[in-house]
Amino acid sequence: MTRILHRQIHAKLPTADGGHGVYLVDTAGRSYIDASGGAAVSCLGHGHPDVIAALHAQADRLAYAHTSFFTNTPAEALADRLIEGAPAGISHAYFVSGGSEAIEAALKMARQYYVETGQPGRRNIIARRQSYHGNTLGALAAGGNEMRRTQFHPLLIETHHIDPCFAYRFQEPGETDEAYAVRAAQALEDKVLELGPETVMAFVAEPVVGATAGAVPSVADYFQRIRAICDRYGIILILDEVMCGMGRTGTLHASTQDGIAPDLMTIAKGLGGGYQPIGAVLLSQRIFDAFANGTGQFQHGHTYICHPMACAAALAVQEAIARDNLLANVRTMGAYLSRRLGERFGNHSHVGDIRGRGLFMGVELVRDRSTKAPFEPDLNVHARVKREAMARGLLVYPGGGTIDGVRGDHVLIAPPFIIDAVTVDTVVDRLGEAIDAAI
Ligand code: PLP
Numbered sequence: 001m002t003r004i005l006h007r008q009i010h011a012k013l014p015t016a017d018g019g020h021g022v023y024l025v026d027t028a029g030r031s032y033i034d035a036s037g038g039a040a041v042s043c044l045g046h047g048h049p050d051v052i053a054a055l056h057a058q059a060d061r062l063a064y065a066h067t068s069f070f071t072n073t074p075a076e077a078l079a080d081r082l083i084e085g086a087p088a089g090i091s092h093a094y095f096v097s098g099g100s101e102a103i104e105a106a107l108k109m110a111r112q113y114y115v116e117t118g119q120p121g122r123r124n125i126i127a128r129r130q131s132y133h134g135n136t137l138g139a140l141a142a143g144g145n146e147m148r149r150t151q152f153h154p155l156l157i158e159t160h161h162i163d164p165c166f167a168y169r170f171q172e173p174g175e176t177d178e179a180y181a182v183r184a185a186q187a188l189e190d191k192v193l194e195l196g197p198e199t200v201m202a203f204v205a206e207p208v209v210g211a212t213a214g215a216v217p218s219v220a221d222y223f224q225r226i227r228a229i230c231d232r233y234g235i236i237l238i239l240d241e242v243m244c245g246m247g248r249t250g251t252l253h254a255s256t257q258d259g260i261a262p263d264l265m266t267i268a269k270g271l272g273g274g275y276q277p278i279g280a281v282l283l284s285q286r287i288f289d290a291f292a293n294g295t296g297q298f299q300h301g302h303t304y305i306c307h308p309m310a311c312a313a314a315l316a317v318q319e320a321i322a323r324d325n326l327l328a329n330v331r332t333m334g335a336y337l338s339r340r341l342g343e344r345f346g347n348h349s350h351v352g353d354i355r356g357r358g359l360f361m362g363v364e365l366v367r368d369r370s371t372k373a374p375f376e377p378d379l380n381v382h383a384r385v386k387r388e389a390m391a392r393g394l395l396v397y398p399g400g401g402t403i404d405g406v407r408g409d410h411v412l413i414a415p416p417f418i419i420d421a422v423t424v425d426t427v428v429d430r431l432g433e434a435i436d437a438a439i
Contacts, residue, residue, distance in 0.1 A: 019046025100134025212408030214362030246270030250358030
């Protein structure tokens with residue numbers, strides 16, 4: 001009997017025992033194609049020799065030194081590397097242990113920025129429904145996934161939510177992308193005006209919505225309009241690239257494809273590729289300067305910030321991705337995956353939408369393709385597809401949620417960047433069998 005409080009107490013989980021490349025193996029000897037990298041984490045695949053060597057070397061040298069006494073070499077090198085490739089205006093990195101911690105730190109940076117610059121009335125956070133920003137209380141408050149929030153409402157700080165830009169569900173018939181971008185972005189301006197611009201601190205959004213909506217990019221121009229609204233009212237734009245960032249969509253940062261730069265960006269999963277727990281906030285010079293010229297500190301911190309082992313692993317992961325030019329493979333294999341999904345499911349009666357960017361694709365499952373009517377919640381279609389896929393040696397990440405009364409089931413496909421065309425074919429074949437068996 002297990003002594004671990006697992007996510008699903010009654011689930012019978014296989015025991016993961018090994019990993020190499022795109023495959024995971026359990027103690028019963030079963031092999032799985034890790035077509036979701038867990039939850040879009042394992043971007044480099046499993047068992048990469050360079051990362052293992054970097055971890056050995058770092059463990060031999062130094063495992064830990066508290067950041068109130070020391071900086072350390074891998075953390076400095078990782079920050080240099082990230083800032084070199086960062087969007088315009090981003091000047092510094094703050095290292096934490098994961099995505100939720102990154103969001104918490106980003107929210108506090110936004111707040112401290114306004115305190116330091118003499119606008120202490122700015123406290124309101126605006127985010128989008130059907131987004132996920134993490135499970136700690138601040139991150140949960142920012143997120144718009146009701147299923148995850150419901151029990152904890154009394155503990156959550158007040159936040160404000162607007163509709164996401166989600167073409168499949170909310171673009172009107174006949175409405176152009178341009179008109180939809182204007183309408184969806186207008187929701188932010190309306191909310192800012194309703195709250196009073198002088199009270200608004202930050203707008204938080206995932207450039208490509210991951211876990212709760214299933215790889216949903218916005219329509220062209222939406223984020224440029226969002227950036228302009230934030231600038232007009234002096235609001236900090238926090239882009240949450242914890243899931244969609246670090247190459248997953250084919251460019252290092254997903255928001256590059258939207259043509260904008262944030263004030264704060266959170267990254268995590270693909271940063272360390274699962275070899276160590278690590279996340280980061282990338283912050284702009286403007287915010288850094290406010291701290292540097294003000295109290296001279298960021299009033300925050302955890303025991304494990306800038307952890308040497310985590311930073312060494314992330315550095316090795318990022319070096320391997322760059323050296324092997326894996327983002328080119330993300331673009332090529334992403335296009336191939338998208339085409340193969342279209343061929344296999346384009347006319348499937350229970351597949352309503354296939355979307356995403358790069359190796360970050362979502363397949364939305366519906367009861368009726370023509371009306372987009374979703375499945376009833378208690379059928380748990382996404383969980384059934386996950387189970388059927390696992391039984392066929394395939395890992396895909398399931399999700400379901402409700403926005404404004406509209407429910408959606410989806411599975412997320414986010415394989416390691418090293419995947420090849422033959423494995424993509426196998427992923428699509430097994431997913432097809434799993435969907436047909438589950439529904
Ligand atoms: N933000 C986004 C967009 C995520 O997808 C997640 C996790 O799935 C988080 C934040 C929270 O990250 P973590 O689970 O590492 O705390």
